[in-house]
Amino acid sequence: MDAIDWSNLSFGYMKTDYNVRCYYRDGKWSDPELETSEYINLHMAATCLHYGQEAFEGLKAFRGKDGKIRIFRMRENALRLQSSCRGIMMAELPVERFEEMVLLAVKKNAHFVPPYESGASLYIRPLLIGTSAQVGVKPAKEYTFLIFVTPVGPYFKEGFKPTPMVIMREYDRAAPLGTGTYKVGGNYAASLRSGEKAHEMGYSAVLYLDAREKKYIDECGPANFFGIKDNTYITPKSESILPSITNKSLMQLAEDMGMKVERRPVLEEELATFEEAGACGTAAVISPILRIDDLSENRSYHFSKDGKAGPVSEKLYHKLRAIQYGDEPDKYGWVTVV
Ligand code: PLP
Numbered sequence: 001m002d003a004i005d006w007s008n009l010s011f012g013y014m015k016t017d018y019n020v021r022c023y024y025r026d027g028k029w030s031d032p033e034l035e036t037s038e039y040i041n042l043h044m045a046a047t048c049l050h051y052g053q054e055a056f057e058g059l060k061a062f063r064g065k066d067g068k069i070r071i072f073r074m075r076e077n078a079l080r081l082q083s084s085c086r087g088i089m090m091a092e093l094p095v096e097r098f099e100e101m102v103l104l105a106v107k108k109n110a111h112f113v114p115p116y117e118s119g120a121s122l123y124i125r126p127l128l129i130g131t132s133a134q135v136g137v138k139p140a141k142e143y144t145f146l147i148f149v150t151p152v153g154p155y156f157k158e159g160f161k162p163t164p165m166v167i168m169r170e171y172d173r174a175a176p177l178g179t180g181t182y183k184v185g186g187n188y189a190a191s192l193r194s195g196e197k198a199h200e201m202g203y204s205a206v207l208y209l210d211a212r213e214k215k216y217i218d219e220c221g222p223a224n225f226f227g228i229k230d231n232t233y234i235t236p237k238s239e240s241i242l243p244s245i246t247n248k249s250l251m252q253l254a255e256d257m258g259m260k261v262e263r264r265p266v267l268e269e270e271l272a273t274f275e276e277a278g279a280c281g282t283a284a285v286i287s288p289i290l291r292i293d294d295l296s297e298n299r300s301y302h303f304s305k306d307g308k309a310g311p312v313s314e315k316l317y318h319k320l321r322a323i324q325y326g327d328e329p330d331k332y333g334w335v336t337v338v
């Protein structure tokens with residue numbers, strides 16, 4: 001293996017030694033198997049290919065100063081995958097099996113967990129797909145669950161530096177009673193066109209409004225939204241956004257810091273009153289927002305005067321990272337030491 005430049009990793013794919021898989025057939029999940037191939041042998045009529053019957057997860061492992069590897073809140077990801085399975089009619093994977101396979105994937109690829117000093121981490125990507133052949137629009141009878149891991153750096157290449165985001169009213173990501181609350185591939189396909197357009201215009205991400213009324217803030221393509229004002233952490237409540245585990249953690253940490261926490265519908269106009277704003281997620285961690293432009297309305301909201309993250313975002317970011325890397329005690333049992 002060539003030496004890895006740990007401090008300059010991007011959020012990309014790199015081959016590691018093993019992935020782990022198990023299969024659902026005849027109403028039962030098989031035992032986990034270790035695999036070295038990066039490929040899947042798939043029937044051309046598999047439901048995941050034609051009808052989007054697939055869900056995925058994203059979580060991270062971190063190497064601490066003590067050399068130990070810590071995985072952040074994996075039980076939450078296991079439960080959210082089960083929710084996605086119910087959402088698109090797939091066989092549910094037991095939580096214990098999910099956890100066992102995450103641990104196996106991390107242990108078998110332990111030398112790919114970046115060193116503490118690099119600030120990088122090991123991204124863990126579980127994937128569940130419908131594999132049996134079907135041409136009618138029906139759920140599959142058979143499923144494959146697999147986990148691969150890959151070392152990553154920041155999702156937004158600017159890292160913790162605030163970046164501009166954009167509201168594009170001509171695109172929606174997810175419908176109110178659709179699949180927005182599930183982590184299924186179709187939502188991400190729906191965000192590609194607007195996302196690429198935003199990147200071409202120099203924005204780091206699209207901030208979607210609610211699709212029904214176009215009045216409320218939903219979330220970014222790959223992360224939830226939060227705003228800070230008057231010592232309050234405010235984050236949208238919506239039927240079409242993913243329940244972010246990072247956001248849930250930040251709400252707890254904000255409360256611990258003596259802040260008020262509000263999870264409620266957030267009108268776009270309210271952006272004008274926020275002192276700070278950010279996107280949060282496993283990949284994004286906290287990505288502070290510099291400015292949000294609502295293009296068709298010709299409006300802009302500014303959150304940083306000096307191009308730096310605000311004090312609350314900064315504090316939350318360091319607190320979260322300190323728990324993830326094991327620098328601070330894990331008061332809530334969020335961390336699994338491998
Ligand atoms: N929203 C969307 C659409 C996402 O893809 C993600 C990433 O997982 C998040 C929010 C953040 O969720 P989490 O903090 O659980 O990673």
Ligand code: COI
Pocket residue numbers: 057058059188222223281282283284
């Ligand atoms: C994550 O944060 O884990 C995500 O899945 C976001 C993105 C890479 C799709």
